[in-house]
Amino acid sequence: MSIAGKHFAIIGAGIVGSALALWLSGQGAVVSIYERRRAQAFLKRPTIQKRNINLALSHRGLKSLNLLGLKDKIMPLCCPMFGRRIYPSADKAPFFQPYGLPHQAIYSVSRFDLNQMLHSALDKAKSIEMHYNNTLNTEENDLLEKLEAEFDGIFWCDGIHSSGRTLLERLGHVNTTVDRANYGYREVPLRGPVIKSKEAQALHIWPRDKSMLIALPQADGYYAGTLFAPFEGAGGLDSTTTQGDFQHSIQSTYLGKDSSFSLTDTPLANLPASWLKSVAVGPWNYGKHLLLGDAAHAILPFYGQGMNAGLEDVYVLSEIAADNKSPDEIFSAFYSRRKIDADAIKTLAERNYWNMKNGTVNDEQLLYKRFEQFLLTHFPNEFEGQYQRISFGDEPYHKALSNGDIIFAQCQAFLKDFDRPEDWSVPEAMAACKSLLSSFHAD
Numbered sequence: 001m002s003i004a005g006k007h008f009a010i011i012g013a014g015i016v017g018s019a020l021a022l023w024l025s026g027q028g029a030v031v032s033i034y035e036r037r038r039a040q041a042f043l044k045r046p047t048i049q050k051r052n053i054n055l056a057l058s059h060r061g062l063k064s065l066n067l068l069g070l071k072d073k074i075m076p077l078c079c080p081m082f083g084r085r086i087y088p089s090a091d092k093a094p095f096f097q098p099y100g101l102p103h104q105a106i107y108s109v110s111r112f113d114l115n116q117m118l119h120s121a122l123d124k125a126k127s128i129e130m131h132y133n134n135t136l137n138t139e140e141n142d143l144l145e146k147l148e149a150e151f152d153g154i155f156w157c158d159g160i161h162s163s164g165r166t167l168l169e170r171l172g173h174v175n176t177t178v179d180r181a182n183y184g185y186r187e188v189p190l191r192g193p194v195i196k197s198k199e200a201q202a203l204h205i206w207p208r209d210k211s212m213l214i215a216l217p218q219a220d221g222y223y224a225g226t227l228f229a230p231f232e233g234a235g236g237l238d239s240t241t242t243q244g245d246f247q248h249s250i251q252s253t254y255l256g257k258d259s260s261f262s263l264t265d266t267p268l269a270n271l272p273a274s275w276l277k278s279v280a281v282g283p284w285n286y287g288k289h290l291l292l293g294d295a296a297h298a299i300l301p302f303y304g305q306g307m308n309a310g311l312e313d314v315y316v317l318s319e320i321a322a323d324n325k326s327p328d329e330i331f332s333a334f335y336s337r338r339k340i341d342a343d344a345i346k347t348l349a350e351r352n353y354w355n356m357k358n359g360t361v362n363d364e365q366l367l368y369k370r371f372e373q374f375l376l377t378h379f380p381n382e383f384e385g386q387y388q389r390i391s392f393g394d395e396p397y398h399k400a401l402s403n404g405d406i407i408f409a410q411c412q413a414f415l416k417d418f419d420r421p422e423d424w425s426v427p428e429a430m431a432a433c434k435s436l437l438s439s440f441h442a443d
């Protein structure tokens, strides 16, 4: 598509809408952004931030930020996480489970820092017109036509509750399925050890069968914790309604009395519990309109990929646009290529809740993770498991899903024959590993 000189509208200046605007402007387009919130929400550091304070940024998101020339700006603001630090129970010692090779990490970044960086860049970019504090009235049925008359393309980047998607659905142009999980989450701001050792540079997990607490490191000994739990029942999100109940539940069920972590005194009223949802939509395009980011594919947060997938949308769009087609051709090619990947990462995110909440203390899964480390250490150029494929590579998500499943099944077969780690280095086992790796051909 010849983007230069075209005029695009973007609705929603979250992480995805902002990144898209910067890319379009870099291609010589004129961009008008309509954002519901005020500029201060993105530029002025809040004294209390209420929602998903920190996010895990990984290779796919970084690749897109690099395309925009912003990777080097965000990296100094990130805390690396080289693996999971798991706290199985009060009477068992915590342990570290690496994510990949020793240099491989995902990065804890504050949503505010990321937004601030993007909005400062928007402010400086050429040909971007910001309309903050501006919500389009999607109750008007002729809104689509009005936008089409004014713009060459309209991108709906307005998040999980996208009003553009709702309008397109009301007019019969797209179908949406919203899945609400039977549990939710609550932010749990924590104080914890100042990060020094590599093992503290981790995503901390307190798995408790039906629920889990996780914490991402921030600067200066603070951690962005999140409790994932059902709403009902003892310790559920509904039962901890007073500050005292909440503190007692976090301390007794997760942290334990000797923990180096403690709750900050943030009032419970500032930490509302929310349901978790995922959204599947089809198609994402209608004429000049395209849904992008969470508006098109909101997923559960357990693979740390929602934002990364949204940022990768921008990268994929840049590749498709290079073929010089009209906006509606590009949008339809984008949907054809990308939908299968959105569905794959949705599946993986759903599966990963069990992996984090139960798999981190499940003997079979722990043995598998240990074997994965063995293969990574001895065959760093030949082996890549599912996690590494998703978080450290850019193989399309659907291939990472299928290739990761194949390699997982092959490893399980190996572990049936060699279920003791001390046997993995014997020549027979090493030969079996080599044959396992050589028989695997990624498609």
Ligand SMILES: Cc1cc2nc3c(=O)[nH]c(=O)nc-3n(C[C@H](O)[C@H](O)[C@H](O)COP(=O)(O)OP(=O)(O)OC[C@H]3O[C@@H](n4cnc5c(N)ncnc54)[C@H](O)[C@@H]3O)c2cc1C
Pocket: 011, 012, 013, 014, 015, 016, 017, 034, 035, 036, 037, 052, 054, 055, 056, 057, 134, 135, 136, 157, 158, 159, 160, 161, 162, 163, 185, 226, 292, 293, 294, 295, 301, 303, 304, 305, 306, 307, 308, 309, 310
């Ligand atoms: C608990 C939790 C943890 C998460 N952790 C991670 C993680 O570790 N890693 C990861 O990659 N992802 C994570 N995610 C997912 C990530 O937050 C989202 O995928 C990402 O924010 C999507 O970006 P977006 O720009 O598409 O939407 P949003 O960030 O929701 O931005 C949408 C923007 O549109 C604006 N808007 C909405 N409606 C309108 C309207 N009608 N008119 C104008 N503007 C409008 C909003 O104000 C907002 O600025 C997590 C999500 C949750 C819930």
